[in-house]
Amino acid sequence: MRQLVVAGAVVRGGRVLAARRTRPPEAAGRWELPGGKVEPGERPDDALARELREELAVDVEVVRWLAGVVPVGEAHELRAALVRLTGEVDQLEPDGDTHDRLRWLGPDELDEVDWLEPDRPFLAEVAHELHQAAPTLRGVFFDEDDAAQAARRLRGDGYDAHVERERLAGEDDDEDHPWAVLTDAPAVALELLVDELDGWLDLEEEQDTTAVGSPLELPTTPRRIKRP
Numbered sequence: 062m063r064q065l066v067v068a069g070a071v072v073r074g075g076r077v078l079a080a081r082r083t084r085p086p087e088a089a090g091r092w093e094l095p096g097g098k099v100e101p102g103e104r105p106d107d108a109l110a111r112e113l114r115e116e117l118a119v120d121v122e123v124v125r126w127l128a129g130v131v132p133v134g135e136a137h138e139l140r141a142a143l144v145r146l147t148g149e150v151d152q153l154e155p156d157g158d159t160h161d162r163l164r165w166l167g168p169d170e171l172d173e174v175d176w177l178e179p180d181r182p183f184l185a186e187v188a189h190e191l192h193q194a195a196p197t198l199r200g201v202f203f204d205e206d207d208a209a210q211a212a213r214r215l216r217g218d219g220y221d222a223h224v225e226r227e228r229l230a231g232e233d234d235d236e237d238h239p240w241a242v243l244t245d246a247p248a249v250a251l252e253l254l255v256d257e258l259d260g261w262l263d264l265e266e267e268q269d270t271t272a273v274g275s276p277l278e279l280p281t282t283p284r285r286i287k288r289p
């Protein structure tokens with residue numbers, strides 16, 4: 062019998078996490094949904110949670126298993142699940158051992174990376190799921206602490222919210238990038254926070270899911286200067 066490998070489609074803010082493998086040599090440079098082998102007697106859900114904790118230091122829960130079981134080589138077979146992050150994570154780092162790069166991909170970006178063959182049959186269902194996801198709003202802040210506070214408060218109100226580093230149009234260095242809070246909260250909730258914490262709403266719908274990493278435009282209306 063083939064040994065089961067479980068992989069997680071970690072979905073957050075309308076995007077899925079892809080990880081680039083470093084080993085074995087034939088898989089190095091190819092992208093996958095992070096996960097690993099199920100140990101004897103282990104439940105697949107538990108194995109997936111364990112692997113993502115070990116590899117990415119995140120806590121997840123399985124939302125549902127995707128359709129299909131795909132053979133991997135002679136000895137393994139792959140199943141994949143939609144999972145969601147349950148703990149506090151603002152920045153994810155690759156583990157360095159299995160992966161050297163991570164990317165959050167929107168539904169129209171899934172073909173931008175070179176997936177391992179066994180992962181490909183799952184991608185159509187992942188794309189469908191991402192298209193269904195609640196629209197993602199972005200609030201942008203110059204101050205990391207303000208962004209973190211906004212995300213915390215949104216999560217406290219039961220919404221999904223996380224912080225990402227942004228670039229601005231015309232920037233050509235790594236200095237002073239603003240911070241974006243991506244959330245499925247309604248606009249009114251985010252509006253109150255950007256007003257209070259001196260950020261702005263990024264209303265470029267197209268940027269939300271399709272153009273990850275593309276530069277933001279500066280706000281067109283004056284921002285208040287922060288008072289001490």
Ligand SMILES: Nc1nc2c([nH]c(=O)n2[C@H]2C[C@H](O)[C@@H](COP(=O)(O)OP(=O)(O)OP(=O)(O)O)O2)c(=O)[nH]1
Nearest residue numbers: 066068093094095096097098133137139177179180
């Ligand atoms: N984790 C994972 N492995 C995949 C995917 N697609 C795919 O073909 N594989 C292959 C690569 C490996 O040959 C095998 C899983 O190995 P792994 O290295 O991730 O498993 P593991 O963490 O338990 O590692 P190990 O220490 O036993 O090597 O399945 C995928 O999406 N995720």
